[in-house]
Amino acid sequence: MKISICLFVVIFLFGCKKAHEGISDCICVAKDTSDSIITITNPVFETKDNQNFISYNCAEVEVATASVTDTSGNESCENLVNVKCISNKTYSLKLASKLNYTSTKFKELNSTDESDKRFLINELKNNAKQIFELNIDKQREILSIKKFEKQ
16 A cells, blocks of 8 residues: 555656756756755766866755555655756856765765776766755865665
8 A cells, every 4th residue: 555655656746747857947056155955967077177076957856755665564765856847057066075975875985086086977977867966065065965866
């Protein structure tokens, strides 16, 4: 029964998603100098003048957490991500030298280390259509990246 309810919620949340993608400019970058959190998609890792950046499109999303029970009776929590819109405009932010990356596992990265850089490039390339959450500091540098697992 729980799976049926969760399935209905997922269908309802994602039913109109495509109608909003790329047709408007979502509100995403706060112009103030405070710490902030933004949600993005289509991330691309870039290096300019020996500094690392991520270019992206902003995404307005609604995230809910659902308790899901499988046929064996095992219960787990999953994120339900509803994409309201994806911006047409591409933005770019600098990566902090030390940052955290969270997907199904947590990983601390050093953006100047070549193996960490390759890991991040591959993660972003392989998951370009996923939704990511960026934590940004007062200097407008990315401190952490969290990948939402879209169901």
